[in-house]
Structure formats: C-alpha cells, structure tokens
Amino acid sequence: MGACSTRSTRLGNRLHTFKRPSILPGFWPAFGYTAIYLSLIVLVPLSAIFFKTATSSWEHIWTVVTSPQVVASYRLSFGASLAAGGVSVAVGFLVAWVLVRYEFPGKALVDALVDLPFALPTAVAGIALTSLYTENGWIGQYLAPLGIKVAFTPLGVIVALTFIGLPFVIRSVQPVLADADQELEEAASSLGATRWQIFTLVIFPLIRPALLTGFALAFARALGEYGSVIFIAGNLPMKTEITPLLIVTKLEQYDYAGATAIAAALLITSFILLLGINVLQRRTRKFLEPA
Amino acid sequence: MKRTLRIGWSLLTATAMFAANPSSIKLLNVSYDPTRELYQDINAAFAKQWKTKTGVDVQVSQSHGGSGKQARAVIDGLQADIVTLALSYDIDSIAEKARALPANWQSRLPNNSTPYTSTIVFLVRKGNPKHIKDWDDIVKPGVSVITPNPKSSGGARWAYLAAWGYALKKNNNDEAKAQDFVTRLYKNVPVLDSGARGSTTTFAQRGIGDVLLSWENEAYLALNELGKDKVEVVVPAISILAEPPVAVVDKYANKHGNGEVAKAYLEFLYTEEGQEIGAKNFYRPRLEKVAAKYAGRFPKLQLFTIDELFGGWQKTQKKHFDDGGVFDKIYTPGK
Known part of the structure; x- marks a missing residue:
C-alpha cells in the first residue's frame, strides 16, 4: 500500500514535469485526443510501411534503395522539390505582399484564385500543364525556338511542383503580413532607415518564420506529389523519374518490399529535413520574442 | 455459443438462397486497359444468351487498368470472378502469390486459355x-x-x-x-x-x-x-503474336457461387458469336470460320x-x- 502510494506520487511528479504548469484546464483529455488521433491517422499507416519493409532482408532493402535508378530519382525528387519550394517562397511572398498591402479591383477574385491548386485534382493540373508546355503547346511553341524544353524534362517537374506548392507559401505569409504593425515601418522610416533597411531589418524578420513554414509545407507536398508530375515528367529512367513513380512501378511488379523500402527511405529523409526546418523556425521565433 | 448460432443461421439462409435459384447473378471481370469496348459488347451478348438458356439475369461489371495493376488489385483482395489480362505472366502471379487459381490454369481452356489474339x-x-x-x-x-x-x-x-x-x-x-x-x-x-x-x-x-x-x-x-x-x-x-489470356479466379468465383457461369462466360468467348464480337472490335479470332469472314480486317503479316x-x-x-x-x-x- 505504502509502496504503491509512493510510486503513484512519483508518477504524479513525473507527469507534472511532463506537463508544464498552465492555467488552461483540460490538458489530459485534449492531449489524449491528439495522441489517439495522430496514431490512427498518421502513425499506424506509416508504421505499416516499416513493417512491410521489414519482411525483406536488409541486403535486399539496401540494394533497392541504393540502386542507380532509385538514387537518380532521389536526386530529381529532392532537387526539384527544393527548387519548387524556393520559387514558391520568392513568388509567394510577392503575391502575399500584393494581396495584403494594396487595394485593387478584383482583389477578392485573385485571392480566391490562389487556392485553386489546392482544389484541382492534380492529374488535371498535370495534363493541363503538359498541354501548355509541349513543343506545340500554347507556351511551349514560343520556348522551343529558344532551345528551352519544359515538358518531359526536369524543368517540367519543377513547373508542376511550383504550381502545386504556391498556395502554401502565400497562405502562410498572408496573415502574418496582415498582422504586422505598419507603425513599425513608419517608425523605422522616421528614424532614418532606408527602404532596403526597413525590408531587411523590420519586415523580413517578422515574416521569416511564416516563409519557412510555407517552404516546408510546399517542399513536403512536392516530395510526395505524384498525379501532376507523371504527366509532365516523361518518366524516363535515370532522367525524369520521380521517386513516387518508382514506388508505384515496384508495386506493379509485385515487389511490395522494394516499394515500401523506397517509401521508407523517402519518409525518413523528409522527416529529418522537416524536423530541421521546424527547429530552425523555433530558433527564429525565440529570437523574435522579447526575452 | 451465440456466435455459432449466428453463423449457422447465415449458412442456412445462404443455402436457402441457392436452392431458390437466384434470379440475378453478378459477375466481376477484371481486365486490362484497351478492352473496354470489347467486353461491353460481350457482356450484353452473353447476358442475353444466359437468360434464354437458364432464365437468370447476369450482370457483368468491368474493371480496367494497366494489366499489372489489375493483377495486383486481385492479389490484394479485389474479388474478381474472371480475369482477362494482357499477358499470362500477370495471371501466373495471381496464381502464385494469392493462390486464387491453380497453377495449370492455362490448360483449362483451348489455345492456352487465349480466345483471341492481337499484335x-x-x-x-x-x-x-x-x-x-x-x-x-x-x-x-x-x-x-x-x-x-x-x-x-x-x-x-x-x-x-x-x-x-x-x-x-x-x-x-x-x-x-x-x-x-x-x-x-x-x-x-x-x-x-x-x-x-x-x-x-x-x-x-x-x-x-x-x-x-x-x-x-x-x-x-x-x-x-x-x-x-x-x-x-x-x-x-x-x-x-500477342496472346492476352483469360481465366476464372476459382477462389472468388466459388465463394460467390459463380463458378459455373464464370466458366460459361469464358467459353462464350470461343463460340462463333463471341469470336465475331471480338473480330468486330479488332481482336484476331481463333475460329477459322470467323477469321475467314473478317480476313479483310486483319492485314497478313508474319507473326512469331x-x-x-x-x-x-x-x-x-x-x-x-x-x-x-x-x-x-x-x-x-x-x-
């Protein structure tokens, strides 16, 4: 009895340190829901991948995930996703800026347009982009004489991924930019800051976390994207095959273990990258908060 | 105890349903990509024939996609009564991985279980x-x-x-x-x-x-x-000479009580009527008579x-x- 009570107090203490003191009630039910929900929706399906991978020998897994064709696909998938994320950050910031800071007719319409890539079935997007950018497409016919090929090249992959990823950056930056106090900029200006200084020292630090979030979301989405890319990529081995396509191809060859092995490799790498981005983001936030 | 009762009850109802000779049968034909039009025609003709023969309505549902993808779906549990795929390797895979039909499936029907050919x-x-x-x-x-x-x-x-x-x-x-x-x-x-x-x-x-x-x-x-x-x-x-084979998936056909009608469906493909429908859809017939009739449709070439x-x-x-x-x-x- 006595031992039991000491144990329970010890456990209670540990729980106390686990949950930081807060005046908001209802931590345990809320946390319970979160844990169960995340397990059901995210952890269980993902762990199924690792279980299925584990049905194969380490040797086979290693041969699969390091074969030249698969490695070439990582290069394309990660490279194109990073590039598309980068483009989304630059262009997305600009669009968000225009939408927040200026008033113009049809603004509501433009604002609604931003979300369309979310709603459109990705296959439709892929087919539309391919038709536009092939050598005899609306845009492609003007690029071809310049020696620029978009459809069926890695560039086409980047175009599709940028299309898919754009809303993430805009929607992350927009509210932060809207909340940013314009008086800060006025104050900076009255203290003699140049426009460039105002941007780099006042505005940019404010929206940096939001830009990072947008980038992370766009990047993660791009990495897993399948539907739109397979139409525009050309899918040539070693050249324009994205990693998700290889997973599907392996499945169609009945190589379940191989498919899940590549999926696991993709998952682990992107988890590490996303974790890194999150840590980076926390740092920038802490830096902003007054100590 | 309760559970055994329930199982017993459902078994009883199931047998009752069989004994009553159901007035409609549902078949699922899992096929490869370009056969949509062919099997639409076949299904209509077969349903008509089966109705006059047995008085039972047959409704055949079709599913189409890449041959490998379709085979994988069946292996993963899609309950196809019949598979009509692009190559025998894919049906072999169903036999090998899901054990849904015997390994010697190709010898159960004439011409290596391939009622029509293509190139x-x-x-x-x-x-x-x-x-x-x-x-x-x-x-x-x-x-x-x-x-x-x-x-x-x-x-x-x-x-x-x-x-x-x-x-x-x-x-x-x-x-x-x-x-x-x-x-x-x-x-x-x-x-x-x-x-x-x-x-x-x-x-x-x-x-x-x-x-x-x-x-x-x-x-x-x-x-x-x-x-x-x-x-x-x-x-x-x-x-x-491309030979896209057909087969009854015993495991699921028997489970649905469709073994007999599934077999008849595939045999129908070999009949004169079935072969004609195939030829009209540009599949090369096996039957000499039909082949002669539609000779103009299929250019002669050397086939290996x-x-x-x-x-x-x-x-x-x-x-x-x-x-x-x-x-x-x-x-x-x-x-």
Whole structure:
C-alpha cells in the first residue's frame, strides 16, 4: 500500500514535469485526443510501411534503395522539390505582399484564385500543364525556338511542383503580413532607415518564420506529389523519374518490399529535413520574442 | 455459443438462397486497359444468351487498368470472378502469390486459355511524313516513338518483344545486335507513360511523337476516334503474336457461387458469336470460320510467338523486365 502510494506520487511528479504548469484546464483529455488521433491517422499507416519493409532482408532493402535508378530519382525528387519550394517562397511572398498591402479591383477574385491548386485534382493540373508546355503547346511553341524544353524534362517537374506548392507559401505569409504593425515601418522610416533597411531589418524578420513554414509545407507536398508530375515528367529512367513513380512501378511488379523500402527511405529523409526546418523556425521565433 | 448460432443461421439462409435459384447473378471481370469496348459488347451478348438458356439475369461489371495493376488489385483482395489480362505472366502471379487459381490454369481452356489474339502495329501521322514502313524506320535518329513503360504496361512488353524479335530474326539470332536495336529504339522515346491508354492519349491528343507502338485493336480504335484525316495505321512485315489470356479466379468465383457461369462466360468467348464480337472490335479470332469472314480486317503479316522466340513469359520477364534486367540496362549509362 505504502509502496504503491509512493510510486503513484512519483508518477504524479513525473507527469507534472511532463506537463508544464498552465492555467488552461483540460490538458489530459485534449492531449489524449491528439495522441489517439495522430496514431490512427498518421502513425499506424506509416508504421505499416516499416513493417512491410521489414519482411525483406536488409541486403535486399539496401540494394533497392541504393540502386542507380532509385538514387537518380532521389536526386530529381529532392532537387526539384527544393527548387519548387524556393520559387514558391520568392513568388509567394510577392503575391502575399500584393494581396495584403494594396487595394485593387478584383482583389477578392485573385485571392480566391490562389487556392485553386489546392482544389484541382492534380492529374488535371498535370495534363493541363503538359498541354501548355509541349513543343506545340500554347507556351511551349514560343520556348522551343529558344532551345528551352519544359515538358518531359526536369524543368517540367519543377513547373508542376511550383504550381502545386504556391498556395502554401502565400497562405502562410498572408496573415502574418496582415498582422504586422505598419507603425513599425513608419517608425523605422522616421528614424532614418532606408527602404532596403526597413525590408531587411523590420519586415523580413517578422515574416521569416511564416516563409519557412510555407517552404516546408510546399517542399513536403512536392516530395510526395505524384498525379501532376507523371504527366509532365516523361518518366524516363535515370532522367525524369520521380521517386513516387518508382514506388508505384515496384508495386506493379509485385515487389511490395522494394516499394515500401523506397517509401521508407523517402519518409525518413523528409522527416529529418522537416524536423530541421521546424527547429530552425523555433530558433527564429525565440529570437523574435522579447526575452 | 451465440456466435455459432449466428453463423449457422447465415449458412442456412445462404443455402436457402441457392436452392431458390437466384434470379440475378453478378459477375466481376477484371481486365486490362484497351478492352473496354470489347467486353461491353460481350457482356450484353452473353447476358442475353444466359437468360434464354437458364432464365437468370447476369450482370457483368468491368474493371480496367494497366494489366499489372489489375493483377495486383486481385492479389490484394479485389474479388474478381474472371480475369482477362494482357499477358499470362500477370495471371501466373495471381496464381502464385494469392493462390486464387491453380497453377495449370492455362490448360483449362483451348489455345492456352487465349480466345483471341492481337499484335503490335504502328500508328503514324496522316501522310506518314517520316516514311515509317517497318521496324528499321523507327530506330532512325530524329524519329520520335511513343510507347508505355514495359515495367508497368502489358502492351508495352509485347511491343518491346516485337522489336526484339524482329531484330533477332534479322540478325540470325544475335542477342547483342537485338539489344542494340532495342536500345536505339528507346533512345527515340521522349516519354514513357504507365499504360497503353496513356500513350495513346499522349500521341493522339497531345500530338507528341511520330509513331505510336500500339495494340492492333487500340490502333484501329484510335483511327475511328480521331478520323482517317489525322492518323494512319502502318502494319510492319513482321511482329509478335500477342496472346492476352483469360481465366476464372476459382477462389472468388466459388465463394460467390459463380463458378459455373464464370466458366460459361469464358467459353462464350470461343463460340462463333463471341469470336465475331471480338473480330468486330479488332481482336484476331481463333475460329477459322470467323477469321475467314473478317480476313479483310486483319492485314497478313508474319507473326512469331513468345514461346518459340523467347521460351515463355516467366523466362522473358526475368531476363528483360525484372529489376536489373535488359530493360533497366538500356537506361543505365556505361553498361
């Protein structure tokens, strides 16, 4: 009895340190829901991948995930996703800026347009982009004489991924930019800051976390994207095959273990990258908060 | 106790339903990509015949997709009564991995369980601007060839083997020369779709490529859809005899109590009526009588089989299309 009570107090203490003191009630039910929900929706399906991978020998897994064709696909998938994320950050910031800071007719319409890539079935997007950018497409016919090929090249992959990823950056930056106090900029200006200084020292630090979030979301989405890319990529081995396509191809060859092995490799790498981005983001936030 | 009762009860109702001879039967035919039109016609004709014979309505549902993908769906538990796929390797996989039908399924029906055949032909742009007449013309530099990825498409595997077989025959069975020929062929391919329909769309709708390597039936279908003022069919002098097989999936057909009707459905494909429907949809009939009647529809060409040139599907799959096989080597630099 006595031992039991000491144990329970010890456990209670540990729980106390686990949950930081807060005046908001209802931590345990809320946390319970979160844990169960995340397990059901995210952890269980993902762990199924690792279980299925584990049905194969380490040797086979290693041969699969390091074969030249698969490695070439990582290069394309990660490279194109990073590039598309980068483009989304630059262009997305600009669009968000225009939408927040200026008033113009049809603004509501433009604002609604931003979300369309979310709603459109990705296959439709892929087919539309391919038709536009092939050598005899609306845009492609003007690029071809310049020696620029978009459809069926890695560039086409980047175009599709940028299309898919754009809303993430805009929607992350927009509210932060809207909340940013314009008086800060006025104050900076009255203290003699140049426009460039105002941007780099006042505005940019404010929206940096939001830009990072947008980038992370766009990047993660791009990495897993399948539907739109397979139409525009050309899918040539070693050249324009994205990693998700290889997973599907392996499945169609009945190589379940191989498919899940590549999926696991993709998952682990992107988890590490996303974790890194999150840590980076926390740092920038802490830096902003007054100590 | 309660559970046993419930099981007993459901068994009882099930037998009662059988005894009452249900007035309608549902069959699921899981097929490959370009057979949509064929099986729509077959289903209607078979339902009519079965109704007059037994008084029972049959409703056949169809499912279409890349052959490999469809086979995988059945392995993963799609309860197909019948599979009609692009190549026997895929049905072999169902037999091997899901044990849903016996390994000797191919001997249960005539002609290796293949009621109709097809081949690989070329679809080119109107007027044939690149003068494509035979296999040698499509490996020339500057000719853009559209064909799906053989790893995921059954039709593409037949096309690949047709090219390989042509090169073998031309070069006195020199394997190295055949590989070189096929390598040059795939150098001319700008985009690999995952299935036959995808490639047809790329070629026809998006206007990409000078020549499409296509199932014969798919080529004529495209010709009818697009019009003779857009594309032409070119038949090479030699090609492969593509044998898309059919089979009853015993495990699921028996479970649904459909064993008998599923078997009758496949046998119907071999009858004169079934063969005629096939021929109208540009599948080459097995029955001499029907073949003679529709001779004008199917140009004569020299056809070789996969068994005589490649020693069957299992061997071919391993050598050419499995990971690390010849097809992968084509794309791996420096090998």
